[in-house]
Amino acid sequence: MDMDLIPAPVRVVGAGDPAGVDDAGNGAPDGLPLDSATTITAAPGTENTERWLRSTLGAAFGLPLAPGGDGNGGAGGDTARTIRLGLDPALEPEGYRLASTPDGVEITGGSPAGVFWGAQTLRQLLGPEAFRRASVNRGTRRVIPFAQIEDSPRFPWRGMMLDVARHFLPKDDVLRYLDLLAAHKLNVFHFHLTDDQGWRIEIKRHPRLTEVGSWRSRTKHGHRASELWDETPHGGHYTQDDIREIVAYAAERHIRVVPEIDIPGHSQAAIAAYPELGNTDVIDTTTLSVWDTWGINANVLAPTDNTLRFFEGVLEEVLELFPAATSPFIHIGGDECGKEQWKDSAVAQSRIEELGLADEDELQSWIIRHFDTWLTARGRRLIGWDEILEGGLPAGAAVSSWRGYDGGATAAEAGHDVVMCPEQHVYLDHRQDGGPDEPMPIGFIRTLEDVYRFEPVPPGLSEAAARHILGTQANVWTEVMQNRARVDYQVFPRLAAFAEVAWSPLPASADRDFAAFERRMTAHYARLDALGVDYRPPSGPLPRQQRPGVLGRPLEGPPPNV
Numbered sequence: 001m002d003m004d005l006i007p008a009p010v011r012v013v014g015a016g017d018p019a020g021v022d023d024a025g026n027g028a029p030d031g032l033p034l035d036s037a038t039t040i041t042a043a044p045g046t047e048n049t050e051r052w053l054r055s056t057l058g059a060a061f062g063l064p065l066a067p068g069g070d071g072n073g074g075a076g077g078d079t080a081r082t083i084r085l086g087l088d089p090a091l092e093p094e095g096y097r098l099a100s101t102p103d104g105v106e107i108t109g110g111s112p113a114g115v116f117w118g119a120q121t122l123r124q125l126l127g128p129e130a131f132r133r134a135s136v137n138r139g140t141r142r143v144i145p146f147a148q149i150e151d152s153p154r155f156p157w158r159g160m161m162l163d164v165a166r167h168f169l170p171k172d173d174v175l176r177y178l179d180l181l182a183a184h185k186l187n188v189f190h191f192h193l194t195d196d197q198g199w200r201i202e203i204k205r206h207p208r209l210t211e212v213g214s215w216r217s218r219t220k221h222g223h224r225a226s227e228l229w230d231e232t233p234h235g236g237h238y239t240q241d242d243i244r245e246i247v248a249y250a251a252e253r254h255i256r257v258v259p260e261i262d263i264p265g266h267s268q269a270a271i272a273a274y275p276e277l278g279n280t281d282v283i284d285t286t287t288l289s290v291w292d293t294w295g296i297n298a299n300v301l302a303p304t305d306n307t308l309r310f311f312e313g314v315l316e317e318v319l320e321l322f323p324a325a326t327s328p329f330i331h332i333g334g335d336e337c338g339k340e341q342w343k344d345s346a347v348a349q350s351r352i353e354e355l356g357l358a359d360e361d362e363l364q365s366w367i368i369r370h371f372d373t374w375l376t377a378r379g380r381r382l383i384g385w386d387e388i389l390e391g392g393l394p395a396g397a398a399v400s401s402w403r404g405y406d407g408g409a410t411a412a413e414a415g416h417d418v419v420m421c422p423e424q425h426v427y428l429d430h431r432q433d434g435g436p437d438e439p440m441p442i443g444f445i446r447t448l449e450d451v452y453r454f455e456p457v458p459p460g461l462s463e464a465a466a467r468h469i470l471g472t473q474a475n476v477w478t479e480v481m482q483n484r485a486r487v488d489y490q491v492f493p494r495l496a497a498f499a500e501v502a503w504s505p506l507p508a509s510a511d512r513d514f515a516a517f518e519r520r521m522t523a524h525y526a527r528l529d530a531l532g533v534d535y536r537p538p539s540g541p542l543p544r545q546q547r548p549g550v551l552g553r554p555l556e557g558p559p560p561n562v
Helices: 047-061 112-125 171-183 240-252 270-273 305-321 339-346 345-353 362-375 408-411 448-452 484-491 494-503 514-531
Strands: 009-016 040-043 082-087 097-099 104-109 146-152 155-165 188-192 256-263 329-333 380-384 398-401 418-419 469-476
Touching: 047 082, 047 112, 082 112, 097 112, 104 112, 104 418, 112 146, 112 171, 155 171, 155 494, 171 240, 171 484, 171 514, 188 469, 240 256, 240 305, 256 305, 305 329, 305 362, 329 362, 339 345, 339 362, 345 362, 345 514, 362 380, 398 408, 408 418, 448 494, 448 514, 469 484, 469 494, 494 514
Parallel strands: 040 082, 082 104, 155 188, 155 469, 188 256, 256 329, 329 380, 380 398, 398 418, 418 469
Antiparallel strands: 009 146, 097 104, 097 146
16 A cells, blocks of 8 residues: 555555544544644654644645644644654654554654654645645545555665756745655755856855856857857856755755865856966966856866865855755765866976876866865865766765766775766656657656666675665756756656655565556646646657757667666
């Protein structure tokens, strides 16, 4: 019995007794009534979930969901109409029990986060109407189905990366995505804030990063080989108060935020704002502007003391905006850093010689080690893309394994923590179908079923290495996603399948019951509709979702399993 829940819970113990209705009318043949008499009782530590339930379900059903006193017959009255929130440290930290009986609803978590995930399950039990912002059927009888559910996540890191550098998403769209992550019990938001095409976070000591670096004059439309351009200037950034609001909003939903400041590659926007950051003895960096196309950019940071001091200053402000409780990890990128300019730069070669390094890979490793030491001294952990393995990795650094499984497996066997996010499986910018109507088709075909069968832990890992797999993450790169609707189309419904992979104890990939998941998705599509998510329909893109004539870069055949 799964009650159409996504992600599937570990265990549904069974429904309550449908005949369990007392003489006073508490309970109902099909479940516990949710009505104006329903109250919420919150134990200490669960107040955030109480507020969330009241604001979310209260709005959706037009109900007050008043405080319920002590839940033992004190102020608050009818305990059989009470949703009781509590803590039990014997449970897994993010685990919960949900019991809906004629005596009321109890959600008990191993921590406040567990209580919150139990509340997400309660919301799903109430049907798609629970996902609306206002009541559309006042007067309709609503019940909470009788059920007893025990649940906890497979992985502690269940994430999504959102690239707001290639195409900027306004703050409200970011907050909306935090709600969508929470609805799917995902608990990590990787916030890709800087790249060649834009710098999106206000840094007060370096104002040109946003004055200059957050705007580009035009944008390539489609893949970089396309002849089409959007001549509208594109840009935007988040003020420091915007960032504080995003982080606080995430924390209320028990979502950790991982900010990414990309170094030493993917940095042309920063160099355009401050040309002295580039390799000035190789090119005239004053001629550079924020990049307007896609791909790997040769313009990388110079390995100078000035560059180190500059980005230490950036990170000082980043650490203030992203407190350690919400952001224990800081992502520094480290991917796709071309070494051509360093090979041609007398300054870079002098630094290699001065430090006794073997080559440019070790020079990048030296930069990564510098910031690992710097972050560690301030109580944070560095995480970077798997290229940071090249040239040697600092002992405490973690790895986002994106080029396949191999980098993550190597890192895990060496004792490093790893987040598995191989592009061949969970890059959601990759196309969902091979049909001619897919908009701007990029990469391999990754269907809903393909994502559902993704296994984050590669075979052959030692038991010790497998313990270093923190979890998994789906990545959303926005080169061909110009707005929220395009992001929605690429992300959903596949994020629902990914959420189940990250949360639920699924069998081996080939043994997973995709047909059952697809059946549960019928109910979940109604939830997404209520939330206003512009997902890809199972039958294919709607006419307004198509982008005829805009060049993509489809890759044929199955992706390599590397």
